[in-house]
Structure formats: C-alpha cells, structure tokens
Amino acid sequence: MNICVIGAGYVGLTTAAVLSDCGHYVDCVDIDSKRIAVLKKGIVPIFEPGLKEIIDKSIQNNFLTFSTKVKEKIAENPIIFITVGTPSLEDGSPNLSYVKSVVDDIAASITSHKTIIVKSTVPPGTNEEIHNMLLEKNVDPSLFDIVSNPEFLREGTAVKDMLEPDKIVIGIKRPEPLQVMQKIYKQVHAPYIVTSLTGAEMIKYASNAFLATKISFINEIARICDAYGVNVSDVSLGLGTDPRIGPLFLRAGLGYGGSCFPKDLQGLTYSAKKKNIHPELITSVQNVNDTQIDVYFKKLKSAIPDLNGKQITVWGLSFKPDTDDIRYSASIRLIDKLLEEGANIHAYDPIVKLDKPNIICHSNVYESVKQSDVLIIATEWKEFKGIDWLKVKEEMNGNIVLDGRNIIDPRTVKYVGFHYLGVGQL
Ligand code: UDX
Ligand code: UDX
Numbered sequence: 001m002n003i004c005v006i007g008a009g010y011v012g013l014t015t016a017a018v019l020s021d022c023g024h025y026v027d028c029v030d031i032d033s034k035r036i037a038v039l040k041k042g043i044v045p046i047f048e049p050g051l052k053e054i055i056d057k058s059i060q061n062n063f064l065t066f067s068t069k070v071k072e073k074i075a076e077n078p079i080i081f082i083t084v085g086t087p088s089l090e091d092g093s094p095n096l097s098y099v100k101s102v103v104d105d106i107a108a109s110i111t112s113h114k115t116i117i118v119k120s121t122v123p124p125g126t127n128e129e130i131h132n133m134l135l136e137k138n139v140d141p142s143l144f145d146i147v148s149n150p151e152f153l154r155e156g157t158a159v160k161d162m163l164e165p166d167k168i169v170i171g172i173k174r175p176e177p178l179q180v181m182q183k184i185y186k187q188v189h190a191p192y193i194v195t196s197l198t199g200a201e202m203i204k205y206a207s208n209a210f211l212a213t214k215i216s217f218i219n220e221i222a223r224i225c226d227a228y229g230v231n232v233s234d235v236s237l238g239l240g241t242d243p244r245i246g247p248l249f250l251r252a253g254l255g256y257g258g259s260c261f262p263k264d265l266q267g268l269t270y271s272a273k274k275k276n277i278h279p280e281l282i283t284s285v286q287n288v289n290d291t292q293i294d295v296y297f298k299k300l301k302s303a304i305p306d307l308n309g310k311q312i313t314v315w316g317l318s319f320k321p322d323t324d325d326i327r328y329s330a331s332i333r334l335i336d337k338l339l340e341e342g343a344n345i346h347a348y349d350p351i352v353k354l355d356k357p358n359i360i361c362h363s364n365v366y367e368s369v370k371q372s373d374v375l376i377i378a379t380e381w382k383e384f385k386g387i388d389w390l391k392v393k394e395e396m397n398g399n400i401v402l403d404g405r406n407i408i409d410p411r412t413v414k415y416v417g418f419h420y421l422g423v424g425q426l
Contacts, residue, residue: 002078008029008035013044015083022187048323071108074106080116081117082116103130107134116130128197147172167191208260208264211261213281215256218239223424258320265286293334314346316384326352330379346359373396377402
C-alpha cells in the first residue's frame, strides 16, 4: 500500500519505519527541513532501540522516503497518517494547531480518495471536528474517511509495541475503512477494538489516565510505607500478584514524566471541565505526581539542610530509560529545584547530554561522582544496576545516595558506608 506519514517525531518515525518494514511504500514527511535533511543522510535524530536498523533497511529497499513536500505527498498517497505533536497549552488543553494545519494541507491537495488516520493523541470530539472541517472546506465527503487509530507506544520499546500491540483500536464513522486498516496492519497480530471516532479518543485518554493512576497510587502508598518503615517494593509485589491488579506500573519513585502522561491527563481534565465535570480522581493523580519530587527533596534537605555550593551528581536525565527524551522529565525538574538552592550539578546519562547552564555533563559514570557530596539516581537506566559501589564511594566526597527509582539494594550501599535515602525503601 502507498502511505504518507505526516510528522517524523517519535511516533511518526516508528510508524513509518514499521509500516515500511511490513512491505508498504511509505513517504514520511515533516515541516522541519533540518530533521528531514538529517534523516535523508541516514541519521535517526532520536534514540529508540531497533529503529535505525529498520529505517536503514527500508531506505535501502526503497520502501521508505523522507521529504518536506507535505502537500505533494498527500496528493500522491491514498493513505495518510497524522502523527504530529499535540503539546499542552498554558490552560492544559492540547495544542491542536499542528493537527489542524495538516487538515488544511489535506483540504488543499485532495483530488482522490484518502483514508486519513489520526494517530496523534487528541481530545474527545477532535476527529469529528476534523471531519467537519474538511466538509466546511468544501471537500466532497466521498473523497475521504477519517479513522481514529491511537498509538500505545512506549518510548524505549516503541518498535516492539507497534509490531506486537495488545490491541488495535479503530474509531470509524462507517464500516468501509476498517478493511483498509486490516490491510495496513495485515502483519500485526492483535485483536481489533472497533468503536466510534470519539470512543477511540476516549480509550487512549482513559488508558493513559489509568496507567498514571497506578503510578500515583503506588507513590502515595510509598509515602505511607515510609512513615511505617515498610518496603514499598514488597507491597508492589504483593499487590501485583493479584490478577485483578497486575504487576506493571507499580514502581514507586520520582513520578511519571514524558510527553504523554502529564499532557494527556491535563487534556482529559480540560475536556471534562468543558462539560462541567470535575474529575476528582484524575486531579488527585496529577497532584500526587506534581508533589512526589518534593517528598524526595524534603528527605534530602533533612540530611543536608543547606544545599548551597554542594556538589550534587544526578544519574539519569531522560524521563525513563532507553530513550533520549527529556520532556517533563522528573530528573530535570529535580535538577531545576537543586539549582534554585544553589547546588552545583554534575550529571551523567548513558544517552542524553544536556546543554544547560550550571550543569556539567560527564561521559563516564564514575567520573561524574568525583568529589560529589550527594548522588541522586533519577532514571532507572540498566547501567546503574551494575555499579561498583565501592568505587563510587572512593570517588565521592560525601556519603549520601538518594535513590529516586528504587533500583539499588540499600544493604549494598549501606555496607560500603553510604547514607541511603529513599521513599518507601529501607
Ligand atoms: C506524538 C503525537 O502523536 C502526540 O499526540 C502523542 O501524544 C505522542 O506522540 P511525538 O511523536 O512525541 O508526538 O511528537 P514529536 O516527537 O514532537 O514529533 C512531531 C513531529 O511533527 C515533529 O518532527 C514536527 O516537526 C512535525 N510537525 C509538526 C509537522 O510535520 N507538521 C506540523 O504542522 C507540525
Ligand atoms: C506512555 C504509555 O505507556 C503509552 O502506552 C502511550 O502511548 C504513551 O505514553 P511512555 O510515556 O513512553 O508511554 O512511557 P511509560 O513506560 O508509560 O512511562 C511513563 C512514565 O512513568 C516514565 O516517567 C516512567 O519512569 C514512569 N513510571 C512507569 C513509573 O514511575 N513507575 C512505573 O511503574 C512505570
């Protein structure tokens, strides 16, 4: 099939790569000419395991092209995926201007039938609005079908998630485009959930809200565990064995970040309020997440009341491991707080190198702790699990280690002389 993917970001690149790997001819377009120039040279501008390999293969086999010619590629391809970003605006609502400008481009270039598949996460009602926008722009209704096909990709495992999803959610207005979707995803084996356009949008928002709820729930439990001297990891284990609960998304720590959960919970809250519904639970989930850093910060301050001039090393900058994405990263938010207190920051991340004033980024994990007073683990990269703690202790000036992700064994670090700080971790 001939497909155009609009927006070469995390989701768009993964979508374009996997669909071309499945044997479709994919034109991936983006308005960012620098990004496209880089991609044309075979450089993948994001770190996502396995992505470069399939992009290289697909380019070589002529199944994948990159270009900035959005309108031209829309005109050439019968299937259009919209994967542009929908970042939050000041009031919490998602910025739909990028999606809408793509719709304008489609209206301006449409001469034959298009199946327009919206993968970008949008609030309930947006796909219907897109449909109406096209009609208002005098596009003949027989020339297009809108399909809402939300993505459930996790950064770090996006390729695998796209190839082996739990489900394929399809929102449609009439049955015909379902067959098109089944053809596109012929090689992807997963149950189909078919619903209305708005139903599909709600599935996406509700999924992210539920996952975020699990995280805030365990973080609140961790605070209580802390007060009672209980290991929250034991509680997660005990909870997770109940099949009604499940073991995933019960890792306590500094809270969730990234480009999706914070934005989508804000977006859902905004959509609810628009209809005069005050979402109590979802509001609390966000409050717990927003204050989780403060809980750790308070612990740190109780160990070192004056952070001014202290050397603090932070391990992990990305919002989660196996990605270079720092959007709404708990680590960055924590660093900003430490800087406000006058601390000097040394950072180490296996992939991310920050260009930020007052932060020294190191390329070696042990070098990053030299002469440090405090070490903070902010992202659970695998590398931090195999650390030689004796060596770290020798390099450091102080003896405080704050584990923001519950990934180190407190007994090991205590044994080599560290003062261990965690929440819900003894
Ligand atoms: C996607 C979106 O689908 C979002 O709604 C979802 O919640 C998360 O995943 P993501 O892939 O993370 O967003 O976005 P990003 O990495 O910011 O990439 C968006 C791309 O679209 C950028 O490369 C940008 O240049 C491009 N773009 C934006 C266009 O090509 N056209 C536009 O009009 C605007
Ligand atoms: C999420 C959804 O999982 C995915 O389905 C959706 O399409 C996009 O948003 P992503 O943001 O890439 O994916 O990562 P995810 O693995 O969900 O982690 C989000 C955040 O939650 C990270 O900051 C992670 O550290 C945190 N997290 C996750 C926890 O704090 N505890 C957990 O137990 C799990």
